[in-house]
Amino acid sequence: MNKLSQSYRKLALYYCYVIVLNCRECNTVDQQDREKQRQHGRYAEPDEWVVRLEGGPEVASLLALRSGYAHVGPVLGFKDTYLWRAKDGFRYKKRGMPYAVNNLRSRAKILWADQQRSVRRTKRGYLDDLDPFSIEDFTPAAQPGRRKLSQRAFNDELWDQEWYLLDQGKTEAEAAQPRTIDLNxxxxxxxxxxxxxxxxxxxxxxxxxxxxxxxxxxxxxxxxxxxxxxxxxxxxxxxxxxxxxxxxxxxxxxxxxxxxxxxxxxxxxxxxxxxxxxxxxxxxxxxxxxxxxxxxxxxxxxxxxxxxxxxxxxxxxxxxxxxxxxxxxxxxxxxxxxxxxxxxxxxxxxxxxxxxxxxxxxxxxxxxxxxxxxxxxxxxxxxxxxxxxxxxxxxxxxxxxxxxxxxxxxxxxxxxxxxxxxxxxxxxxxxxxxxxxxxxxxxxxxxxxxxxxxxxxxxPGWFRNAAGLWFNPRFGFGLMDAHSLVLASSNWTSVSEKLICQVPAAVWAVREVSYGLPLRVQFEADGCAGVANEIHYLEHVQVETNVEYTLRGALQMHLTAPSGTRVQLLGTRQLDDSTDGFIKWKFMSVATWGEDPKGTWSLDVTDEAGPMNNTGIIRDSKLILHGTQDPPFYLIETLHDCNKVLDEGDKLNYVIEDESNLLDKSEFPKNHSVFDEIVRFLLS
Structure with a gap:
């Protein structure tokens, strides 16, 4: 009888244990479901419209009510622009959406109305697969044979690891080299x-x-x-x-x-x-x-x-x-x-x-x-x-x-x-x-x-453009230098007014492009000579184009300036299998900064990737030139007095309101920047 009681007791305890486990699992599932619901609510796309209209917020609220929407309020920072959302989660079905659009846009006081659709945006920093490792596993500062070459300027715990602010992890052999790896x-x-x-x-x-x-x-x-x-x-x-x-x-x-x-x-x-x-x-x-x-x-x-x-x-x-x-x-x-x-x-x-x-x-x-x-x-x-x-x-x-x-x-x-x-x-x-x-x-x-x-x-990839500036599509004009930038900023003369000159393609017609059959579109630019927006010195250059193609990722585009400066506007993208092409897409380049825009520009569109049945057309293209009539005053001033760049540091004492220095003053180190090379190039 005793043994039987013990057996029943064990069996009862077992069932209790199973019930507890199941309850715990149920709770976990409930928590997961609640989290999914919460996430779904956070990321669910609402029926949201941005509406620009005349009459102010009272009119906006009334029009929203008449249109079946809730007036949320103004869009921050935009005049006469308001946010509307469907009431009580109501959404038009796809079949009824054209009616909703026309209903909003046809009202007299509404200038325009855009339904808001979600876009994909990603952060450009996290590498999650590195998280399980200790930073010392891939930190040169932790390697034997390295030493600190400078005094500790700050007492912050990670200062020694901020190599990009102060190059202090060189070996003995590297110490003799003048080049540093910090931002100065x-x-x-x-x-x-x-x-x-x-x-x-x-x-x-x-x-x-x-x-x-x-x-x-x-x-x-x-x-x-x-x-x-x-x-x-x-x-x-x-x-x-x-x-x-x-x-x-x-x-x-x-x-x-x-x-x-x-x-x-x-x-x-x-x-x-x-x-x-x-x-x-x-x-x-x-x-x-x-x-x-x-x-x-x-x-x-x-x-x-x-x-x-x-x-x-x-x-x-x-x-x-x-x-x-x-x-x-x-x-x-x-x-x-x-x-x-x-x-x-x-x-x-x-x-x-x-x-x-x-x-x-x-x-x-x-x-x-x-x-x-x-x-x-x-x-x-x-x-x-x-x-x-x-x-x-x-x-x-x-x-x-x-x-x-x-x-x-x-x-x-x-x-x-x-x-x-x-x-x-x-x-x-x-x-x-x-x-x-x-x-x-x-x-x-x-x-x-x-x-x-x-x-x-x-x-690889460095070249000097016709204005004497070094450029690389990997790095732009180079590594930023804080000291050079601050010194130049302290005595800077503002650049002259920005002008815009638009240049249509020399031949205005639909052009075909296909695998193995490249297409060249040319633009004859005079920099808008003889009119108020005449440009002599380039800043940004844009190419706006409409392209239809069976495989967008197979296309390459290169732009060649009158000076001969040639850059790749678009490289082959093997993962891009879209058939949408480019609709009024603006490619932008800064590689010809400072150059004279006058002459023939060439846009070369090629497909060297295949497959062989790729084909398409370019409907129209235009060149948009941004620049100035006058050269940047910075370059002019430094040509006259290029040897006094370092002396600009003295003027900073009068610019800074607080004259107290964080560290002891020392003689300013020499800075050989891209600007110095331009000066030498132009004076040679």
Whole structure:
């Protein structure tokens, strides 16, 4: 009887154990289902319209009601533009959608109405497969035989790993070499230039503004959550990848000498976070982010874009394009907002940054990456829209970027062009501190004239254009140099008015192109001679074209200038099997910067990849030239007095309000920049 009781007891305990396990599993399933539902709600595409109309918010609300929509409110930063959503989750079925569109657009007071559709946007930084490893496994600083060559300038725990700010990991043999692998920022700090007074907004997945290394520089006035339409940009911690924005912000504005994480490039700049990547992304969300507080923000930095998958083709929508144009027109009291953009991580998939309309915008500064060894990284993308380069991670043995991370932590594994763009934004903040009168075009000129090709010269692809500037589609005009940029900025004369000259194709007809049968489209340019917008010195060059083709990824396009400068506008993309072609697509190049546009331009379209039955047509093309009548004054001044460039450092003491220096003053080191080479070239 005793044994039987024990058996029943064991059986009962077993069943209880099974029930507990099942309940626990049920709870887990319920939690997973709730998470899926929550995620679905966050990423479900709403029936959302952006409407521009006359009459103000009262009329907008009334029209929305009559049209069957809820009036959410104004689109941030846009006049007479409003956001409407379907009531109670109601959505038109596809069959009824044309009626909905016509119903909205036919109302008298509505100027236009766009239904918002989600777009794919990816961050250009995370390499998740590296997370399980210790950073020491691929950090040269941890290798035996290396030594520190300089005094510890800051007490921050990761300062020794910020090799891109101070080259302090050379071996004894390397110490004798004059070339360094940093961005030359320490001489700028010696001048007391730290980014103070400059406001930078990171467009990303949020910003952990309570982080010990960021909170002192956090600026709530330039921060916002566009996704949830509130003023709190704190990241959503359920998704670990949402530390991307906090990482980018740390590179720029980590506080110095607080024994936490590292030192930001502009460690006294004000930093804001505009949260817009954590949920549905559409034209309205991008536009609100790009135009948020243009009256306050000096620099916007974006480390994201269309997927770097070797097949995507995407460009800013109607509102986002308008936001960029408004930013350069109205931002910084009319001097123009500065937009810094990561050029892309699709190199391993043969992607081409010419297929990214943000990188190819004339209003953005596209920044590529170089590894610690000065090489083009495996993820880098080539295109003639790249303006300049900063450092990032590269091969497995190369160090990456040190910065802040979620939950008040630090990381030494930030990488990709995501890490390069914020470094550029920080360097530009140093320049704006010494000269707030720089326009958005001045900044682009300064980047071009002061970037250096020498640290990257061992890479293929370098050539000198007809204006004497070194260029490489991998790196733009070279590696950014903070000291040279700040010195040049302190005594800069603004460039003259920007002019635009449009040139139609010489033969206006539908032209055929196919595998093995190349097509050449020519443009006869006189630079709009004899009229008000006559151009003598080029800045950006755009080719707008309409192409129909059976396999878009098989096409290549090259543009040859009258000077003979030839660049690849589009490379073959094996993964792009689209039949959509290019519809009014604008390819952009800065490779001919400073050249004379007059003469014959040639656009060569070829298919050397196949298959043999590929065929298509080019309907029309035009050349859009941007430039000036007068040469940049910077070049003229330096030709007259090129030996006094280094003396400009003395003038900074009168420019900086706070004369206290962070480090002891020392003699300014010599800077041999691209500009120096131009001067020697022109004087020879």
């Amino acid at each position: 920022v320490l001489p700028v700090y010696k001048l007391g230039v730290t980014g103070r007074g400059v406001r930078i907004a990171v467009l990303d997945d949020g910003l952990e503004y309570t982080h010990e290394d960021l909170r002192a520089n956090y600026d709530p006035e330039i921060s916002y959550d566009v996704t949830d339409r509130d003023e709190d940009p704190m990241p959503r911690y359920e998704e670990p990848a949402n530390g991307h924005g906090t990482r980018c912000a740390g590179e720029i504005a980590m506080e110095a000498d607080n024994r936490k994480c590292g030192v930001g490039v502009a460690f006294e700049a004000s930093i804001g976070g505009i949260k817009m990547l954590d949920g549905i992304v559409n034209d309205r969300i991008e536009a609100e982010a790009l135009g948020y507080r243009v009256d306050l923000v000096d620099i916007y930095t974006a480390s994201w874009g269309p997927p770097d998958d070797g097949k995507s083709l995407d460009t800013p929508g109607r509102l986002a394009s308008e936001a960029l144009e408004r930013g350069i027109r109205e931002g910084r009291d009319g001097r123009g907002s500065i937009y810094v953009w990561a050029s892309g991580n699709g190199g391993s998939k043969n992607d081409d940054c010419g297929c990214d309309g943000y990188v190819g915008s004339i209003y953005t500064i596209a920044i590529g990456s170089a590894s610690q060894t000065g090489n083009f990284p495996w993820y880098g993308e080539m295109c003639p829209a790249n303006l300049a380069t900063t450092y990032s991670g590269g091969a497995f043995q190369d160090q990456m970027i040190a910065t802040t991370d979620l939950k008040n932590s630090c990381t030494t594994s930030h990488t990709g062009t995501s890490a390069s763009a914020p470094l550029a934004a920080g360097i530009l903040a140093l320049a704006l501190q010494v000269n707030k009168n720089l326009t958005w075009r001045d900044v682009q000129h300064l980047v071009i004239y002061t970037s250096k090709h020498d640290p990257l010269k061992n890479n």
